Amino acid sequence: MWLKSFVVASLLQLSLVGAANAAGPFGTVNVGNWIGGAFSNDETGAFSHCAATAPYANGVILVVAQNAAGSWLLSFASPSYRFNKGENAAIDVIFDGQEQARLFATANQSNMLTSIMPANVVRTFQKASLMVATAGRTVLNFDLTSTGPVIAALANCVTRVKADGLSKAGDFTKGAAKPAATADKQGTPPATKPVRAKSGTGFVVSANGHVVTNNHVIDGCSDLKGNLTGEAAMVLRVVSSDANNDLALLQAPSTATFREFARIRDRSIRSGDSVVAIGFPYHGMLTSDFTVTTGIVSSLSGMRNDSRFLQISAPVQPGNSGGPAVRHHRADRGRGHRKARWIADRRSNRQHPREH
Numbered sequence: 001m002w003l004k005s006f007v008v009a010s011l012l013q014l015s016l017v018g019a020a021n022a023a024g025p026f027g028t029v030n031v032g033n034w035i036g037g038a039f040s041n042d043e044t045g046a047f048s049h050c051a052a053t054a055p056y057a058n059g060v061i062l063v064v065a066q067n068a069a070g071s072w073l074l075s076f077a078s079p080s081y082r083f084n085k086g087e088n089a090a091i092d093v094i095f096d097g098q099e100q101a102r103l104f105a106t107a108n109q110s111n112m113l114t115s116i117m118p119a120n121v122v123r124t125f126q127k128a129s130l131m132v133a134t135a136g137r138t139v140l141n142f143d144l145t146s147t148g149p150v151i152a153a154l155a156n157c158v159t160r161v162k163a164d165g166l167s168k169a170g171d172f173t174k175g176a177a178k179p180a181a182t183a184d185k186q187g188t189p190p191a192t193k194p195v196r197a198k199s200g201t202g203f204v205v206s207a208n209g210h211v212v213t214n215n216h217v218i219d220g221c222s223d224l225k226g227n228l229t230g231e232a233a234m235v236l237r238v239v240s241s242d243a244n245n246d247l248a249l250l251q252a253p254s255t256a257t258f259r260e261f262a263r264i265r266d267r268s269i270r271s272g273d274s275v276v277a278i279g280f281p282y283h284g285m286l287t288s289d290f291t292v293t294t295g296i297v298s299s300l301s302g303m304r305n306d307s308r309f310l311q312i313s314a315p316v317q318p319g320n321s322g323g324p325a326v327r328h329h330r331a332d333r334g335r336g337h338r339k340a341r342w343i344a345d346r347r348s349n350r351q352h353p354r355e356h
Contacts, residue, residue: 026038026040028170030171031146031150034064036154037050037157047166049067050161059079059080060078072119076105083109083111083112086107087107088104091133093132093133095130097214097318097319099124125151128147129143154172157169160172199280201322202323204260207261208254209251209252209254211251212324213322214248214322215243215246215247217321218238223235226250234252234253235253269310275294275296276326277292277314277315277320290323295312296312296313297310297312298312
């Protein structure tokens with residue numbers, strides 16, 4: 001099955017930039033689950049692009065490429081796709097539940113949509129660990145691995161082929177490390193990286209002010225602050241973090257008091273259970289209060305049967321990350337009323353303190 005997927009991927013990437021009868025690969029790009037190389041146009045024999053593909057369990061093959069002109073492209077391919085050639089589609093992508101962008105794709109073949117990635121999207125793609133792509137009613141999750149190294153390898157591929165030609169193509173992964181920033185000839189130091197603020201959600205789980213959120217919400221942040229709705233912000237410290245399970249435990253100052261907090265019960269979850277997602281999406285743009293969306297638990301595992309993740313149908317948006325999902329169930333049948341149990345959705349972009 002893996003071999004079949006790889007063969008399909010190799011065939012699909014031949015038409016990545018719309019060139020007929022593209023030949024290749026010349027040389028190799030082999031990084032993690034990404035495989036590719038350099039390609040030429042058979043009609044002209046000229047170098048066309050460098051590309052790498054990665055197959056996913058959802059049936060979609062991601063294709064990342066840089067063409068000879070230096071443009072970056074991202075393609076979504078599948079043998080099950082049936083597009084009209086030249087058909088256009090808007091694809092919304094969200095990275096790690098925070099950064100989002102809209103890509104405009106074109107079907108160069110019936111089984112593939114290709115879009116140009118702006119420079120800022122390429123930079124975000126390089127460091128992201130999860131990408132959610134939405135086109136119409138179709139929502140697909142992609143667990144991104146080795147995207148930084150594969151972008152570097154493809155850039156190295158284009159540079160070397162344009163300088164030395166296809167005949168000298170080799171392993172483009174070697175020597176593809178991004179060079180460190182240096183001062184220019186006038187001695188001007190490299191520009192410092194601008195400080196970026198980001199926000200997420202979280203929930204208090206103890207009277208001592210312990211807060212559960214996602215690791216990607218706080219990752220790379222040196223100044224953590226959070227506040228309950230309508231209250232002043234307070235500095236939070238990181239107690240523990242787990243990048244593998246995308247969880248982080250924070251704590252508010254000892255002077256803060258919390259009379260109400262979530263009690264997490266270790267109970268089994270089943271597909272089809274009703275679920276409510278609570279969070280603070282688009283902080284500073286939408287309401288200052290939390291938002292609530294509803295849905296069901298649609299799967300007990302994520303990409304590639306990863307049991308660390310749940311799939312839920314409750315809509316979430318950037319900023320929801322780190323927040324709780326509340327499962328509803330019927331209890332006390334004599335009285336017939338509802339109770340809610342908190343579950344720590346310790347995974348995906350379906351997790352949602354409100355961190356800055």
